[in-house]
Amino acid sequence: MMQDEQLSLTLRALGHPVRLEILRILMARADSCCCNDVTDCLSLAQSTVSQHLKVLLDAGIIERKAQGTRNNYCVRTDRLEAFGTSVARYLEQLGNQAICEKSLASAS
């Protein structure tokens, strides 16, 4: 199922506490912010933060915009919303499946 590939990719991208925190940092700013700004909020090397940003970028969760000498990142809230919807739908379908099967079982 192709949908699962995309969903699991996003789940994995969010499956690290540092990346959950990075999204918070990015969102808690009216102005978009750069790698250094994020690094200042975390006790991690700049290269490590850059790597985490890349994971989020590759998963389509954040966006990069070159701005002079710096790269600004911002969260793609539309994608996050879509993710929330996908999770909800997945869980819902799991539940429906169960209900469906159970009624079949009790009918037989």
Added chain:
Amino acid sequence: MMQDEQLSLTLRALGHPVRLEILRILMARADSCCCNDVTDCLSLAQSTVSQHLKVLLDAGIIERKAQGTRNNYCVRTDRLEAFGTSVARYLEQLGNQAICEKSLASAS
């Protein structure tokens, strides 16, 4: 933040297409099912499926019940629901953070 550890653990556990599928398989049965049943539905070795089940088990998403010679697994729907809630709350808080910051910015 300790909450993030738990959430990211669950996100990672769900962050593999095979495991998303395994949960579907487990849910699509009125009777709980064993490792072999799951393996029959997938083109993977039994040991691999067992490993995936262990990841889900360690994350508290499924439950194991010894039943004679076989081990039956079933989904802990309460945990899945809690996960759904956690995701929703995380996303919501991200959004609120942004709104809060933006209104502060426009007020200054």
Added chain:
DNA sequence: ATCTTCCATCGTATATTTACGATAGAAGAT
């Protein structure tokens, strides 16, 4: 007792992830 079934675990191989320091190149400042 013997046989079969079930399956967690071990050993192994490969790939990916996570972290760091070092570095190079781009852009702006002096």
Added chain:
DNA sequence: ATCTTCTATCGTAAATATACGATGGAAGAT
């Protein structure tokens, strides 16, 4: 032109994840 700042990328090391076959031990069947 030179200097500084920013940061993606490379190289590296250690840890995890993913897959497989083989195996041993538990439980039920013959």
